[in-house]
Amino acid sequence: MKRFIVTIMAVLIITATLAAQEITGLQIIENVYNRPTGQDQEGDLTMSLINSRGDERVREIKQFLKDFGDMEKKIMFFKSPADVRNTSFMNWSYDSEEKDDDQWIYLPALKKVKRISSDSKSDYFMGSDFTYDDLGDRHPSSDTHKLLREETIDGENCYVVESIPKEEEYMYSKTITWIIKDKWIGKKKEFYDEDEDLLKTLTVKEVEKIKDYFVITYSEMHNTQKDHKTKMVLKNVSIDSGISDNKFTERMMKRGM
Amino acid sequence: MKNKILIMILLLSAIFLLNAQVNHHGFVRTYIGALTEQDGEYSVLQNTFDWKLDYGKGDVALFINPVFDYNSFNNNLDITLRQVYMDIYFENFDLRIGKQQIIWGKADGVFITDIISPRDLSEFILPDFYEIRIGTNAFKFDYYIGDATFEVVWIPTFQPTITPRKGSIWYKNMLDFPIPISYYDQMYDVENKLSESELACKFSYLGSSIDFELMTAYMWDDNPAVHIFPQPDSTVHIKPEYHRLPLVGASFSKAVGGAIVRGEGAYYFDKRFSAEDLSVNAVKEKDYIHYLIGYDHNWFGMNVSFQYIQEYILDYEDDIRNDEFSSTTTFLIREDFLRETLHFEFFTYYGINNQDALIRPRISYEFADGFDFQLGANIFVGDEGNFGQYDENDMIYIKVRYYF
Numbered sequence: 001m002k003r004f005i006v007t008i009m010a011v012l013i014i015t016a017t018l019a020a021q022e023i024t025g026l027q028i029i030e031n032v033y034n035r036p037t038g039q040d041q042e043g044d045l046t047m048s049l050i051n052s053r054g055d056e057r058v059r060e061i062k063q064f065l066k067d068f069g070d071m072e073k074k075i076m077f078f079k080s081p082a083d084v085r086n087t088s089f090m091n092w093s094y095d096s097e098e099k100d101d102d103q104w105i106y107l108p109a110l111k112k113v114k115r116i117s118s119d120s121k122s123d124y125f126m127g128s129d130f131t132y133d134d135l136g137d138r139h140p141s142s143d144t145h146k147l148l149r150e151e152t153i154d155g156e157n158c159y160v161v162e163s164i165p166k167e168e169e170y171m172y173s174k175t176i177t178w179i180i181k182d183k184w185i186g187k188k189k190e191f192y193d194e195d196e197d198l199l200k201t202l203t204v205k206e207v208e209k210i211k212d213y214f215v216i217t218y219s220e221m222h223n224t225q226k227d228h229k230t231k232m233v234l235k236n237v238s239i240d241s242g243i244s245d246n247k248f249t250e251r252m253m254k255r256g257m
Numbered sequence: 258m259k260n261k262i263l264i265m266i267l268l269l270s271a272i273f274l275l276n277a278q279v280n281h282h283g284f285v286r287t288y289i290g291a292l293t294e295q296d297g298e299y300s301v302l303q304n305t306f307d308w309k310l311d312y313g314k315g316d317v318a319l320f321i322n323p324v325f326d327y328n329s330f331n332n333n334l335d336i337t338l339r340q341v342y343m344d345i346y347f348e349n350f351d352l353r354i355g356k357q358q359i360i361w362g363k364a365d366g367v368f369i370t371d372i373i374s375p376r377d378l379s380e381f382i383l384p385d386f387y388e389i390r391i392g393t394n395a396f397k398f399d400y401y402i403g404d405a406t407f408e409v410v411w412i413p414t415f416q417p418t419i420t421p422r423k424g425s426i427w428y429k430n431m432l433d434f435p436i437p438i439s440y441y442d443q444m445y446d447v448e449n450k451l452s453e454s455e456l457a458c459k460f461s462y463l464g465s466s467i468d469f470e471l472m473t474a475y476m477w478d479d480n481p482a483v484h485i486f487p488q489p490d491s492t493v494h495i496k497p498e499y500h501r502l503p504l505v506g507a508s509f510s511k512a513v514g515g516a517i518v519r520g521e522g523a524y525y526f527d528k529r530f531s532a533e534d535l536s537v538n539a540v541k542e543k544d545y546i547h548y549l550i551g552y553d554h555n556w557f558g559m560n561v562s563f564q565y566i567q568e569y570i571l572d573y574e575d576d577i578r579n580d581e582f583s584s585t586t587t588f589l590i591r592e593d594f595l596r597e598t599l600h601f602e603f604f605t606y607y608g609i610n611n612q613d614a615l616i617r618p619r620i621s622y623e624f625a626d627g628f629d630f631q632l633g634a635n636i637f638v639g640d641e642g643n644f645g646q647y648d649e650n651d652m653i654y655i656k657v658r659y660y661f
Contacts, residue, residue: 049596057626071465081626082282082660092465100512102465109387111360115468119515120555127597228596250463251351251401255344 025145025161029177031184033140038213038239040066045076045234047128052227057081059126062257064247070095072137073248077257084126088253091118097139106253113250122171129200129221129230131171134191142166148176153188157181172199183207185214198224211239282661283308283322284627290654292426300426300652301380302329307339316346322392340392350400356392359410361459361472363508363519364549366587366606367566370472370506370523373410373457375479377419381427381647382615383635391416405462412455415447417499418479426650447477447499469509472523478502482529485539493535500529515554519564522548533576544571562589584609585643598623606644613639613646627660 045061059081065074071094078087086108093101101118121133143163151158158178165172173196178188189202206218215237222229246252283306290301306325311318322340327333342355359373366386368376374390382389393416400407421427447453457474481497488494506523528545551564564587573581586609591602604617619633635652639645 051596082284083627083629085282085660094465099465100515102512104463104468109385111358111387112362113463113468114363115463115510115512115517117512117515117517117553117555120558120560123555123558124596127593246401249401249404250406250461251399255346255351 023147023159025147025163026140028147028159028161028179028184029140029143029145029163032177032179032186033137035184036213037067037215038211040064040241040243041215041237041239042241042243043234043237045232047126047130048231048233049128050229050231057127059084059128064243066243066245066248068245075248075252078126086256088256090248090253091136092248093136097141101136104250104253106250111254113253128232129223129228130232133171134202134221143175150181151178153178156187158187183214185216193225200224208237210237213239215239278314279310279312281308281310284658284660286656286658288654288656290652292649293651293653294649299330300650301654303327304329318344318346320344338392339388349402350398353395353397353399356394357397358387358390358392359395359397360390361470361508362506362521363468363470363510364521364551364566365562365564365589366604367521367549367564367585369521369547369549369566370470370504370508372474372476372479372502372504372523373412375416375418379419379421379425379427381421383652391419404464405460408459408461410455410457410459412457413451414449415453415455415477415499416479417477417481420480427647429646453477467509467511469507471507473505474503476502476504478528482540483531485535487535500527502526502528517551517553519551519553520549521551522546530570531578532574533578534574541574541577543573543577545569546571559590559592561591563587580610582610608639608642608644611639611642611645613637613642613644615644615647629658631656631658 042062042064045063047059047061049057049059060079062077062079063074065072071092074091074093076089078084078089088106090104091101092103103116103118104113105116106113121136122131124130125132125135143165146162146164148160148162151160158180161177161179162174163177164174171194172191173194174192176190176192177186179185180187185204185207186202187204191199191201193199200221200223202219202221204216204219206216208215208217215234217234217237218232220229220231286303286305286307288301288303288305290299291297292300304327308323308325310321310323313319320340320342322338324335324337324339326335326337328335338356340355340357342353342357345352345354360371361373362370364371366382373395374393376389377384377391378389393412394414396411396413398409421429455474455476457472457476459470459472461470462468477499478501481499484496484498486494486496502525504523504525506521508519508521510517510519512518523546525545525547527542529540529542530545532539532541534541546569547566549564549566551562553560553562555561566585566587568579568583570577570579570581586607587605588607589602589604591600593600600621602617602619602621606615608614614637616636616638617633619631621629621631623629632655633653635650635654637644637647637650639648
């Protein structure tokens with residue numbers, strides 16, 4: 001009998017281990033990358049930049065994005081503060097890893113749309129704690145992924161995946177992401193600097209289900225080394241509302257919302 | 258002064274009547290500049306209220322940009338309308354009618370195909386470029402086909418470049434005659450009639466592989482040619498005159514390996530150049546090429562930009578006062594610190610022919626959103642040339658600006 005119980009337990013452990021190994025880190029990240037997000041989306045984005053003394057500066061943006069199959073187009077119109085009002089930014093990103101993003105900026109004082117280098121992905125977006133790369137969808141093949149463990153955060157069962165960039169000069173030495181199992185959406189992400197010290201932590205505070213799609217509506221990035229943070233809130237979200245292709249053009253960058 | 262205040266009150270009243278439907282924004286700025294070579298004599302003491310008002314309803318929008326400049330030197334208030342226009346939007350095309358700034362091309366700080374809006378050079382090229390460009394009365398038509406745009410601009414009346422007034426530190430008398438001279442008393446001899454209007458067309462494309470513009474224009478040269486007529490009494494009579502200036506041009510911008518490569522060029526037909534030969538009244542007509550190649554890159558977090566510009570007079574004759582080839586470079590480096598509240602910028606023009614330069618370092622800090630303090634310098638190097646001629650005008654300045 002004793003031998004039978006030991007055998008059963010061994011079978012259960014092996015089965016559980018095999019089940020856990022069924023999914024890899026790469027597959028988890030690919031599931032997140034390929035999570036349906038709708039054909040198009042628009043919303044009002046508010047970024048609150050809070051320094052270590054608690055002083056707050058607010059940036060307000062209206063953003064539109066649309067999936068064009070092999071590429072995604074995004075356009076942002078800056079509403080405040082006053083010195084960047086009517087500035088717009090457009091980004092076209094491609095499924096192909098070979099092709100860099102195309103980016104343009106419209107500065108109302110210059111009255112012209114200027115193509116800018118997408119090589120500045122490590123630059124911080126409008127003085128926030130988010131870099132341009134943090135705000136985009138990083139292709140899964142850019143990193144080597146490893147499933148570290150499973151954990152429960154705020155009652156959500158998560159996979160914990162470590163991602164190490166293949167590019168040596170990348171701004172982070174590694175990231176560790178907590179991904180909610182049944183939603184394929186991030187719950188938390190840690191970014192490590194080139195010395196492998198924790199640089200900043202992204203925490204997803206609110207996720208809303210809009211038209212069958214999970215959307216992050218409130219997140220916070222905390223730079224733990226400099227102790228400043230950025231709250232990012234997305235409101236008035238509308239998905240699959242049929243945004244015109246013409247929204248993502250030079251004409252609209254100049255004309256505004 | 259009374260009339261100006263009345264205009265201001267009327268404008269404010271009109272805005273008040275339209276009230277909440279009008280969006281308004283702009284800035285207030287105090288600008289003080291001192292000449293370092295002249296014992297710190299002030300060259301600029303200016304307070305500016307730059308007000309932008311826009312109103313839109315349906316497919317029609319209005320934009321008004323009054324600018325109030327108070328000059329402390331002479332206690333003078335200048336009120337100008339930099340722009341005032343209406344937009345009418347249709348399915349595939351737009352119309353913009355009124356006084357407007359129109360900016361073409363891919364060059365930064367250099368005017369090659371960007372010839373639609375004339376310039377206010379009363380303070381040389383030191384003001385911000387959007388303040389240098391004068392709004393021009395125009396009808397602008399834009400037709401959109403996917404990512405391409407076809408634009409036609411009709412300018413009914415000619416407006417020349419504003420040059421520095423006599424007595425200004427930026428005024429230079431180019432005509433140094435050892436004999437008495439007399440001036441033709443009518444400077445602006447372009448008549449206000451349909452046949453004297455200007456027309457320009459542009460086809461532009463913005464796409465994933467490249468952005469480009471192709472343009473042609475039938476303009477007036479914004480700068481007059483100075484005709485010199487020898488008189489029987491051994492004096493000379495001088496007549497500045499504006500001439501037609503047709504041109505074709507193109508520009509492009511392309512991402513190459515993480516950098517942006519830009520180019521722009523124009524071919525001007527029969528541009529007038531000053532010459533020694535008085536048998537042709539000291540003016541010669543030559544075709545002329547003006548082009549630029551530029552490179553922008555993010556280098557260790559700093560934005561770096563370099564431009565090489567060349568001007569070439571075709572079928573050159575030795576008595577022409579300009580050089581056959583004239584080359585200039587520009588260099589810009591800019592970096593932001595403290596979460597984009599502290600900015601450092603270093604910009605320079607370098608004239609290769611005369612080995613002269615304009616060096617413009619500046620540092621600015623945002624105390625709060627929209628409220629910035631700027632400290633900068635304009636340093637002229639050389640003895641002659643576009644920049645060297647102002648060697649005495651080295652300047653340090655502060656600008657305090659609040660955007661609302």
